[in-house]
Amino acid sequence: MSNAVSALNGASASGFVQIRDMGLQGMITLRGDLAEVKLKKVIQSVTGGDMPGQGHVALSKTGGAAWMSPDEVLIMVPYADVADKMAAIDKALFEDHHLVADVSDARCMFSITGDDALVREALAKLAPVDFSPAAFKVGQFRRSRMAQVPAAMWMAAEGDARVVCFRSVAQYVFDVLKGAAAPGSEVRYLAK
Structure with missing residues (x-):
């Protein structure tokens, strides 16, 4: 390998x-209803920061999120944490319509x-x-x-x-x- x-x-x-x-930077695309409280809480949990407003980035010591479009955020986390963070997102949003993809290497x-x-x-x-x-x-x-x-x-x-x-x-x-x-x-x- x-x-x-x-x-x-x-x-x-x-x-x-x-x-x-x-x-190497961990980057995750998350698409969904950005107005949903549940999705906002997931972003806060995964990044350690706030949900960014339209046209903004919200950074913390452990990660961040950037507003990409009305239904998409770019989540930034340490590269080694991407798989765990994606699993946490999928688990938290299991019943909600969403898409999560690892775009770190792209x-x-x-x-x-x-x-x-x-x-x-x-x-x-x-x-x-x-x-x-x-x-x-x-x-x-x-x-x-x-x-x-x-x-x-x-x-x-x-x-x-x-x-x-x-x-x-x-x-x-x-x-x-x-x-x-x-x-x-x-x-x-x-x-x-």
Whole structure:
């Protein structure tokens, strides 16, 4: 049996911000009626955090959940815990209409860290999103395009962004992020 590795095996790059493949990340897609109290309680139980509101991510020390669509959340937990968390979800929602799928090995997560304005600038070069602090606050979640591929992104903290993409385009996303953060290419449009 082979050992699981992340898409880029921890690759990192430095420019005016730092870009890093975050390694193996547990990710579970859960579809169902997000208004149901039972489903909200399951998400809280599995992630240790709150149910995210529309267009937001709710993070805790042990996991998190991101609002993907009116009937879908992306649950993030440690990679080694995915099977147990999925079993807990299925057990709790056994009588309710839902779908749960392990998408951990189909996705890649990057961190982009550095000066807050420059992190936002690197992302803004690649996605049609207003990344200004007034328009894209910490905890907001957005699905969009990053260059030519679908991606999801959020600000985990000031100066700390996350990008999730399909594993099949991980090298492309890493390369365009490196290009967007190339030293000397700073626009400083969002600088204070």
